[in-house]
Amino acid sequence: MTVPPPLKPGDTVAVVAPAGPFDRLLVLRGMAWLRGRYRVRFRQDLFDRAGFLAGSDQRRRDELAWALTDPDISGVFAARGGHGCLRIVADIPWDTVQQRPPWFVGFSDNTAIHLELNQRGVVSVHGPHVGALGRQDDVTRASVVDTLERSMPAGYDVNGLRPGRATGALVGGNLAVLAACALAGRLRFSQPCVLLLEDVAEAPYRIDRALTALRLGGHLTNVVGIVLGDWTHCRGKYGRTALDVLREHASRLDVPAAHGLRVGHGAVNLPVQLGRTVTLDADAGRLRLQQS
Amino acid sequence: MTVPPPLKPGDTVAVVAPAGPFDRLLVLRGMAWLRGRYRVRFRQDLFDRAGFLAGSDQRRRDELAWALTDPDISGVFAARGGHGCLRIVADIPWDTVQQRPPWFVGFSDNTAIHLELNQRGVVSVHGPHVGALGRQDDVTRASVVDTLERSMPAGYDVNGLRPGRATGALVGGNLAVLAACALAGRLRFSQPCVLLLEDVAEAPYRIDRALTALRLGGHLTNVVGIVLGDWTHCRGKYGRTALDVLREHASRLDVPAAHGLRVGHGAVNLPVQLGRTVTLDADAGRLRLQQS
Numbered sequence: 001m002t003v004p005p006p007l008k009p010g011d012t013v014a015v016v017a018p019a020g021p022f023d024r025l026l027v028l029r030g031m032a033w034l035r036g037r038y039r040v041r042f043r044q045d046l047f048d049r050a051g052f053l054a055g056s057d058q059r060r061r062d063e064l065a066w067a068l069t070d071p072d073i074s075g076v077f078a079a080r081g082g083h084g085c086l087r088i089v090a091d092i093p094w095d096t097v098q099q100r101p102p103w104f105v106g107f108s109d110n111t112a113i114h115l116e117l118n119q120r121g122v123v124s125v126h127g128p129h130v131g132a133l134g135r136q137d138d139v140t141r142a143s144v145v146d147t148l149e150r151s152m153p154a155g156y157d158v159n160g161l162r163p164g165r166a167t168g169a170l171v172g173g174n175l176a177v178l179a180a181c182a183l184a185g186r187l188r189f190s191q192p193c194v195l196l197l198e199d200v201a202e203a204p205y206r207i208d209r210a211l212t213a214l215r216l217g218g219h220l221t222n223v224v225g226i227v228l229g230d231w232t233h234c235r236g237k238y239g240r241t242a243l244d245v246l247r248e249h250a251s252r253l254d255v256p257a258a259h260g261l262r263v264g265h266g267a268v269n270l271p272v273q274l275g276r277t278v279t280l281d282a283d284a285g286r287l288r289l290q291q292s
Numbered sequence: 293m294t295v296p297p298p299l300k301p302g303d304t305v306a307v308v309a310p311a312g313p314f315d316r317l318l319v320l321r322g323m324a325w326l327r328g329r330y331r332v333r334f335r336q337d338l339f340d341r342a343g344f345l346a347g348s349d350q351r352r353r354d355e356l357a358w359a360l361t362d363p364d365i366s367g368v369f370a371a372r373g374g375h376g377c378l379r380i381v382a383d384i385p386w387d388t389v390q391q392r393p394p395w396f397v398g399f400s401d402n403t404a405i406h407l408e409l410n411q412r413g414v415v416s417v418h419g420p421h422v423g424a425l426g427r428q429d430d431v432t433r434a435s436v437v438d439t440l441e442r443s444m445p446a447g448y449d450v451n452g453l454r455p456g457r458a459t460g461a462l463v464g465g466n467l468a469v470l471a472a473c474a475l476a477g478r479l480r481f482s483q484p485c486v487l488l489l490e491d492v493a494e495a496p497y498r499i500d501r502a503l504t505a506l507r508l509g510g511h512l513t514n515v516v517g518i519v520l521g522d523w524t525h526c527r528g529k530y531g532r533t534a535l536d537v538l539r540e541h542a543s544r545l546d547v548p549a550a551h552g553l554r555v556g557h558g559a560v561n562l563p564v565q566l567g568r569t570v571t572l573d574a575d576a577g578r579l580r581l582q583q584s
Contacts, residue, residue, distance in 0.1 A: 209469075
């Protein structure tokens with residue numbers, strides 16, 4: 001396992017946009033907050049737009065490759081999710097990144113980047129985008145600083161959904177993006193995993209479709225536990241909820257499951273270190289970091 | 293290629309619900325229309341509901357297996373799409389079906405069933421559900437009868453999207469369902485294909501995500517042409533349209549493409565025989581059936 005060194009005030013960090021275009025005012029505000037603590041670098045073309053993408057594939061790929069490999073940069077913050085990472089992750093020099101990885105912070109579409117890092121043993125931070133940091137939310141901001149400069153909290157309270165206890169690497173993120181990455185052949189976890197899942201605006205039947213396909217395709221064979229973040233705007237019209245669907249799939253996989261981690265597209269999006277070995281104790285309602 | 297024998301008035305057909313629950317009144321009306329021409333059979337539990345599914349997996353699987361293998365049944369009509377076929381297709385006795393296949397009629401989620409049939413060389417009908425046949429639409433109804441009792445029309449007018457000409461088996465259907473089937477390991481076209489694609493309520497960035505993942509995963513290597521049906525409620529907020537995205541992917545695959553086939557979730561859903569060898573001539577704006 002490769003854990004980037006703790007960030008320190010004054011370190012250099014980069015803001016990148018590997019996915020969709022973003023609200024400039026919010027991102028500028030988030031960058032202003034980051035500047036209060038770190039030296040912030042970004043490329044002038046960060047603000048490019050090309051339809052639903054933050055500029056061309058080449059622009060976004062060059063920017064991400066630069067930020068992840070420049071030896072002066074200790075942290076890389078994604079401006080926003082949306083869609084676009086899958087279009088460029090095959091062309092990032094991951095072997096170089098792996099030798100001296102900075103912290104990477106993002107979620108949602110950036111799940112595609114976390115997967116690449118975590119599968120290479122690199123720890124990264126599933127957490128708010130720069131745009132979200134632009135909003136007034138001191139608790140989230142303080143949590144981000146804590147996670148990057150000190151460590152992941154020793155544990156999180158969760159609510160049991162299916163009993164049991166399991167230990168593995170905490171991986172995952174956005175379900176729809178995870179499914180797309182698996183379809184693209186970029187999901188290759190070879191070790192026991194505790195799968196973190198969240199999503200937004202997916203009806204329960206779509207969540208079922210993604211999980212059914214992932215399971216039938218053999219992509220979940222190393223999953224030993226499931227821990228759920230927020231399922232924002234995921235109600236359907238047929239009575240069954242996202243949690244009903246997720247409980248059923250935990251049963252099919254015969255693994256413990258818990259929900260209630262305040263992670264994802266909800267009002268609170270706590271930063272969580274992916275790639276760490278964790279123990280999910282669904283009976284005790286606790287997700288514990290295994291101290292290294 | 294296995295083409296079920298043409299249906300005749302008086303033949304026995306079955307109505308099944310392998311996916312989601314449906315509007316009973318519409319389906320009863322559709323069944324009443326079918327009864328005007330064929331002997332209609334259905335199981336008493338056709339009307340079961342279990343959340344977003346038309347009854348349990350076992351019920352839907354047993355019903356579909358019965359309808360596809362009963363030697364008295366010459367045509368099988370899906371009541372509705374929605375979601376659910378992928379949960380049961382692995383447990384259908386396809387080898388038995390292949391020996392004496394009936395006509396299968398459906399689309400959308402039933403793309404999962406078409407794929408199983410077409411990959412085994414069986415021709416099927418991408419066409420309206422029984423619920424849609426319950427609406428007053430004599431043109432669609434007459435087209436369905438023509439397709440099942442006579443043959444596929446010699447050709448369809450389409451609009452060129454990317455120039456060129458290609459010949460292959462017409463396969464595909466709903467993009468999101470196709471992607472889920474591929475993720476589940478159930479997409480294995482080994483011959484040149486002209487890919488039919490349509491979808492509903494998918495923003496352009498989602499269409500791009502699915503096509504990007506399918507391409508990166510190597511699932512489109514045998515695609516020699518793309519023909520597009522309707523993209524219903526598929527507008528996004530970033531200016532790029534579904535057709536923009538589809539044109540880009542046709543370019544990446546370096547295949548001819550056309551749009552404007554009146555197939556899918558729009559007002560008109562013409563029946564089209566899948567599994568047939570067709571020539572897409574994007575220059576002439578024509579999709580031609582190769583006469584066998």
